[in-house]
Amino acid sequence: MKATTAFTVMAMTVAASATNLFVSDYNGYVNTYSLTAREGNYSLTSIFNTTECAPNPSWLTIDTNRGLLFCMNEGLNTVNGSLSSFTINGDGSLTHVENTTTPSGPVHGVIYGNAAGQRAIALAHYTGSAVTSWLLQGGGRFAENQELFFTLPQPGQNPSRQDAPHEHETILDPTGQYILVPDLGADLVRVFSWNQTTLQLKGLAPLQAPPGSGPRHAAFWNPYGTSCENCTTYFYLVSELASTVTGYAVRYLPNGGGLNFTQVFVSSTYGILNKPQGNAPAEIAVTPDNRFLVISNRNNTSFGLPGPNGTVIPSDSLSTFRLVDDGTLVFVQLWASGGSYPRQFSIDRTGSLVAVGNQYSQNIAILARDVATGLIGEPG
Ligand SMILES: *[C@@H]1O[C@H](CO)[C@@H](O)[C@H](O)[C@H]1NC(C)=O
Ligand SMILES: *[C@@H]1O[C@H](CO)[C@@H](O)[C@H](O)[C@H]1NC(C)=O
Ligand SMILES: *[C@@H]1O[C@H](CO)[C@@H](O)[C@H](O)[C@H]1NC(C)=O
Ligand SMILES: *[C@@H]1O[C@H](CO)[C@@H](O)[C@H](O)[C@H]1NC(C)=O
Numbered sequence: 001m002k003a004t005t006a007f008t009v010m011a012m013t014v015a016a017s018a019t020n021l022f023v024s025d026y027n028g029y030v031n032t033y034s035l036t037a038r039e040g041n042y043s044l045t046s047i048f049n050t051t052e053c054a055p056n057p058s059w060l061t062i063d064t065n066r067g068l069l070f071c072m073n074e075g076l077n078t079v080n081g082s083l084s085s086f087t088i089n090g091d092g093s094l095t096h097v098e099n100t101t102t103p104s105g106p107v108h109g110v111i112y113g114n115a116a117g118q119r120a121i122a123l124a125h126y127t128g129s130a131v132t133s134w135l136l137q138g139g140g141r142f143a144e145n146q147e148l149f150f151t152l153p154q155p156g157q158n159p160s161r162q163d164a165p166h167e168h169e170t171i172l173d174p175t176g177q178y179i180l181v182p183d184l185g186a187d188l189v190r191v192f193s194w195n196q197t198t199l200q201l202k203g204l205a206p207l208q209a210p211p212g213s214g215p216r217h218a219a220f221w222n223p224y225g226t227s228c229e230n231c232t233t234y235f236y237l238v239s240e241l242a243s244t245v246t247g248y249a250v251r252y253l254p255n256g257g258g259l260n261f262t263q264v265f266v267s268s269t270y271g272i273l274n275k276p277q278g279n280a281p282a283e284i285a286v287t288p289d290n291r292f293l294v295i296s297n298r299n300n301t302s303f304g305l306p307g308p309n310g311t312v313i314p315s316d317s318l319s320t321f322r323l324v325d326d327g328t329l330v331f332v333q334l335w336a337s338g339g340s341y342p343r344q345f346s347i348d349r350t351g352s353l354v355a356v357g358n359q360y361s362q363n364i365a366i367l368a369r370d371v372a373t374g375l376i377g378e379p380g
């Protein structure tokens, strides 16, 4: 089930004087908000909006070095989705460059290829059961490169959500050699390498997730902060249907042959607490200090926030885990996400603020974070 509207906080860009947040909303708008801090209080001011990624902007991918923003329109009530590009202007406004029809339901994109040469953006298509690649041609222009469609021999254990493959995210590995794609419908994390000249993707052996678990989003972690084939590397997978976070030790196979995964940890995304009924975790991120993992939990508003006059405002939650060098996780905290259905969150570069896009309550919560302890709390 999908709501027709959603706030998705996609990225925070930090400039000297102010912080701008780019927010995509299923209601059709991409908004830029300016975040200002005054004596520990934070306020968001809308400074720009556009409907040029309408009707259902689902995800924003920012090409920070080049000042570009790519927006995916999921097309909730249309056969197809679309990919739009924008240049990011100094004042936070966006100038539309291009718009192209795509296979159904793009929900995530990642830029890959040769940093100084040919690059492309790979999209995950949830309803379209596809991964597509678009060659970047400079200034935000792009052209179709490849469309890969997947099928399921039979529905998964959860027939209503696993009727077909559902590609949910495209993730670049830390060495920039592979793209990983959690597939919620097929209980797989697909692994791709690519031809260095054409940037066309080639499927390799996938990571098999437990039947019915529903892989959704994931994050890599290098405990020593360095990324290389022989560096210690872990991969943390959030599975929406099982409500779990699973840690894998990653080994690089020789000659670009793919990745080998060994499970080293699994728990409820609620950590040591019982998973509440209906929980559907969504986003996962390693904090900028490289010491903690944050996960958003949706669809169980059992968390209460103090409201006016002693009332309680229902809220979902964010879980924080401490990352241990052997790949295991230690549960640290469960804290209110500041609203209902936190589909996405972004942590600023200092690690001291978390912006949460709460889809059902249609709000962006700005939460303070203690970089030393990893604890999330009220701003100020
Ligand atoms: C910050 O928020 C608190 C609580 O709402 C309020 O009492 C205080 O006056 C605010 N401070 C400023 C500088 O706005
Ligand atoms: C979009 O921006 C215009 C001004 O350019 C403003 O009038 C309008 O209220 C904004 N709409 C939304 C949904 O933010
Ligand atoms: C972009 O393409 C989509 C799908 O073809 C279409 O629905 C949408 O109106 C287009 N947007 C713009 C701004 O041209
Ligand atoms: C529209 O979406 C369908 C279903 O995903 C796909 O087969 C078709 O190629 C798409 N059309 C375009 C122009 O991308």
Ligand SMILES: *[C@@H]1O[C@H](CO)[C@@H](O)[C@H](O)[C@H]1NC(C)=O
Residues within 6 Å of the ligand: 195, 196, 197, 198
């Ligand atoms: C990459 O693609 C080019 C152009 O199609 C082809 O000539 C080349 O052999 C490919 N490289 C590999 C390693 O497959």
Ligand SMILES: *[C@@H]1O[C@H](CO)[C@@H](O)[C@H](O)[C@H]1NC(C)=O
Residues within 6 Å of the ligand: 229, 230
């Ligand atoms: C990684 O380690 C293997 C042996 O464990 C070695 O053969 C290989 O050269 C190393 N690769 C790099 C890039 O250092």
Ligand SMILES: *[C@@H]1O[C@H](CO)[C@@H](O)[C@H](O)[C@H]1NC(C)=O
Residues within 6 Å of the ligand: 205, 253, 260, 261, 262
């Ligand atoms: C992955 O590693 C495990 C244990 O290290 C090993 O049993 C398995 O054969 C490996 N798989 C591949 C494809 O290399």
Ligand SMILES: *[C@@H]1O[C@H](CO)[C@@H](O)[C@H](O)[C@H]1NC(C)=O
Residues within 6 Å of the ligand: 275, 276, 277, 278, 299, 300, 301, 302
């Ligand atoms: C949240 O989980 C609790 C405990 O499992 C359950 O009693 C409650 O009904 C759930 N609430 C929602 C909104 O799903």
Ligand SMILES: *[C@@H]1O[C@H](CO)[C@@H](O)[C@H](O)[C@H]1NC(C)=O
Residues within 6 Å of the ligand: 001, 277, 278, 279, 280, 299
């Ligand atoms: C939300 O929770 C309800 C009640 O537990 C459940 O029926 C529903 O499938 C859940 N929705 C999602 C998207 O997980």
Ligand SMILES: *[C@@H]1O[C@H](CO)[C@@H](O)[C@H](O)[C@H]1NC(C)=O
Residues within 6 Å of the ligand: 308, 309
């Ligand atoms: C809180 O209660 C006071 C006194 O009953 C009332 O005047 C006020 O409107 C209430 N505020 C809210 C936000 O409900």
